[in-house]
Amino acid sequence: MPRTNPQIHDFNKSPSKMTEQEILRRESLVKLRELGIDPYPAEMFEVTAFASDIAANYQEEVLEDGSKNRLNFQSVSLAGRIMASREAGNKVIFMNLQDSSGRIQLYVKRDDFLQDEESPFFDLAIKKYLDLGDYVGVKGFAFRTKTGEVSVHVQELKFLAKSLRPLPVVKKDAEGNVHDAFTDPEMRYRMRYVDLTVNTEFRQIFIKRTLLIKTMRNYLDELGLLEVETPILQPIHGGAAARPFTTHHNTLDMKLYLRIANELYLKRLIVAGFDGVYEFAKMFRNEGMDRTHNPEFTALEFYVAYKDYNWMMDVTEIMLEKVARAIHTEGGSTAQVGDNVIEFAGPYRRLTMFDAIQEYTGLNVETADESELRNYCQKAHIEIDASMGKAKLIDEIFGAKVEGHLIQPTFLIDYPMEMSPLTKKHRIKPGLVERFELFVNGKEVANAYSELNDPIDQRERFEEQLRLAARGDEEAMAMDEDFLRALEYGMPPTAGIGFGIDRLAMMFTGQASIQEVLFFPQMRPEV
């Protein structure tokens, strides 16, 4: 293939649309090629050192005659972006190179580069055509400058990738104050690559998110569960109450739903004879977006045979304490969320839904009838409508009056049956089911039950859902005959749970918005 030799007028973006700085950068790209320098070389560049390691661990000794003896990093090769450049006279340039670990100052001296008459590398390539944001590889040795900053004396510099757009320039002064920070949330989310380049502190959020998932996965593996994958494209959307996204398969000519949950598939695998299965799964719900909701989000669900919801509470306490200790920089079991310090070491408070409402409202919902609950809601200005039954009213009261008070991790247990169509009836308490939700910082982070494994009961629950759907409930579950067939073959008693990973990530990283814990939050299209 003939090498292209782009001229300014060849660019896809017409020159009139480009900014002055974009045009200049494309010009320096052309000039580099004229000097015989490939701005995008194919061969790999060997990296032997990282900026933060050199900055933290460089050592030197002062000899008797006052001269210094450099003890380590005498031959280093590192790569990254040039983020700042300061010319000190016309023979020396100080630069800041940023790699994945941090930044280090480069000392680039004219005398270190052969000055070919035709193509003076320092005077042209480095001084004129190297732009902020360019990726370079450098070789040299570490030393300490007169002002005391550990730096790399550059003996070789190689262009690795030219940057054709100027990055926002964020500066930090001697007191650590940040100037001209790149803060517009819209631009940060749309151009996360720019955000994480100039706001490197946000990388920690995502590193912690991964640590959260890794810690959970390690623990589940320790417990002997099998990590599995189940369908995202589902002919019937089940396992949760939510509006789905729909799509269409051309060859099969059928409607498919993006999953709102994977619960019914994981339970089929328990029927199949696996003792325990788990999946970190993207879920898709066609509902509103706000500070705590993204149309696609991540859940961890796991199911374990021969266990019940009491066992699941114990496991949850252990798992979240492990996560807290893994993420907490000092190794403690707490997390700071807003003004609250959350303690994740168990045991957590276990409170029945009825007791919780009694405690925070004085209302005894167990003995109250529907009209008493309605009266209470009206007095308390809780919005209700005529179609709501007793269970729904209780749920509304809980949401309005109790939920926000549950700051420290609290298991809310034993829910009314009507709202839990996949949950086993309570072993003692009639009308209730063996379900718990975990609340932390006033928000639900997990939902678990002793799974309903009685196929006849399950069929009746689905039929009840169909009646709700007929009344216009868009979130009612669909009948899943194949799932019922699986249960009819026999599912062992099973405990199951689902965690909202994004919400947990928000808590463990102290973020108030879900967009801050997603690399690429959903946005409306740009103009």
Next chain:
RNA sequence: GAUCUCGUAGCUCAGUCGGUAGAGCACUUGACUUUUAAUCAAGGAGUCAUGGGUUCGAAUCCCAUCGAGAUCACCA
């Protein structure tokens, strides 16, 4: 979905009462042999989100639209 706030140079932001568009950083040219928010001098850079309207004249006032954020509502 409702309400409020916002959208001006690559970035961060000023822009008064409606009267030719401003600053810092970044960029360009020059000076400077160890700088670090480098400094100094000069210069270039704008579809004031988009489309209408009012007006002699609109970044500014009005309407609509688009995008974003916050609050509320909805939401297992």
